[in-house]
Amino acid sequence: MAEKADTKARILDTAEKLFGINGFESVSLRDITTDASVNLAAVNYHFQSKDALIDAVIARRIEPLNARRLELLDAAGPNPALENILDAFLRPVYELQIASLIPLMGRVMSNPDMFVDRVFDKHLAPVGARFFAAFHAVLPGLPMADVAWRMHFSVGVMTHTLTWGRIYPRITNGLCSIDDREALLRRTIQFLAAGFRTPASNPIL
Amino acid sequence: MAEKADTKARILDTAEKLFGINGFESVSLRDITTDASVNLAAVNYHFQSKDALIDAVIARRIEPLNARRLELLDAAGPNPALENILDAFLRPVYELQIASLIPLMGRVMSNPDMFVDRVFDKHLAPVGARFFAAFHAVLPGLPMADVAWRMHFSVGVMTHTLTWGRIYPRITNGLCSIDDREALLRRTIQFLAAGFRTPASNPIL
């Protein structure tokens, strides 16, 4: 039956959507099962708990995302330009076709407590190390601490854009739109690349 | 009695601390009243609801913060340099002596839904407009949309640093520390200023 689809998949899809809109804590299992037209107990049957459901929602998307990042980084050749590294890091996120996933990723990144234990160590540390090495290689004069901070700043820009995307046109009276993803990606890369290229700040003064 | 202090103030102080650490939704009124050693009903007596308490916690800090921002901006003279504008915008946040407030501000900025309705329109839109004008004046060739986007990127960097500050030393194996606020502020301003100064991206290509 194409109509009824897979209960488990419907739960995942609905949870992904609702978590992205309202956050992990604000969305109850009842919200999910009602929206998905499945029974409340189905969540605890297919997953063990709400936390495990959150993990499943994240893991389903983050692994392909990281694979795509590394694919783009490799495709840029052995000595990629700074813009190409940033593009490989950001594009898979900005390109996501699943609209609900974009705010979800923002939610994940904006929640440090859950993030470190449940996402960073497992899913992001390895790919982060690859990109750190790439940034370090293309900016050989930059101290490692600056490379790390500037990666961190870049993640902040990405996260904030994802989290705020839906409301940003409203608070700028339409001046800023997120409809053109490619333009947004270009703006972002240009801004970050300039930041990466500036000399390291002096320790004293 | 200096010991017992004001119950209302103790609730505010404790709520500020706990909200900053664990987020608004995760912290229950019972968590707050237990930590503050006050009765549960005192919250509903001094404030009307948990939501009103959250508003009070935010408003108590954000107004002095904005006043300081405008004070620094005015002190920079009629034609402040880009770095001075960024400094006026960021320094009051990074300089906060109340440790618990820093993650709280990160929480506020990371929660778009509550943010727009309860914080942005009321507390941030006016001061935002002042800074937008200052950025626009110091970068006359930059289209307004780029000014807005780059302010947005800057807020993202600030927010992410605040939100992640506590765990960042851990995930970088000590490479990055937030102990030296002045150095962190300098790094941040340097990065953002370079981003602001880069030419606007071409609409096509």
Place this chain on the structure above:
DNA sequence: GTCTATAACGGGATAGAC
């Protein structure tokens, strides 16, 4: 395998004594 029904718990809020 899937869902119904409900258990067990913790949440915010309030009434009313003091």
Place this chain on the structure above:
DNA sequence: GTCTATCCCGTTATAGAC
């Protein structure tokens, strides 16, 4: 102004019917 006791609701999780 403060506290005790309690209400009522929403939450996760589970036991057992189908």
